[in-house]
Amino acid sequence: MRNRSVNVSAPEEDEAELDETFAAPFKTDVMLSCKEAAQRMSExxxxxxxxxxxxxxxMHLAMCGGCSNFGKQLDFLRSACKRYTEKPVQDENSNARDNPP
Structure with a gap:
């Protein structure tokens, strides 16, 4: 009779190992961390x-309200900066001529 070794482990350990095995590619390939999402929004x-x-x-923004808000803030800041740089610059002398004391 052969001596068989049987790996007996708790079912929870097996399930956790399977979850890690199947989820591992998605963690690195699909799901972004908040730090990566912020960097991607900036890029x-x-x-x-x-x-x-x-x-x-x-996908990250659909699930993360904090990053979604950060993206909206980035968009707002970008548009505000564009509007600011597009304003014509007034010369101090022209201001004095237009509005005498």
Whole structure:
């Protein structure tokens, strides 16, 4: 008779190991951390993101209210800065001429 070794472990350990095995590719390939999402949003201000980068970011933003708010703040700041730089600069002398004391 052969001596068989049987691996007996708690069912919870097996399930956790399976979850990690199947979730591992998604953690690194699909799901972004908040830090990565913030970086991606910042990069999106300066360049066009690839399709996979856009999908990853949209998925994160759909689930994370904090990052979604951060994205809205970035958009607001960017548009405010654009409006500020587009305003014509008034010369101090022209102001004095237009509005005499």
């Amino acid at each position: 999106a201000q300066d360049r066009n993101l690839s399709l996979s980068e856009k999908l990853q970011l949209k």
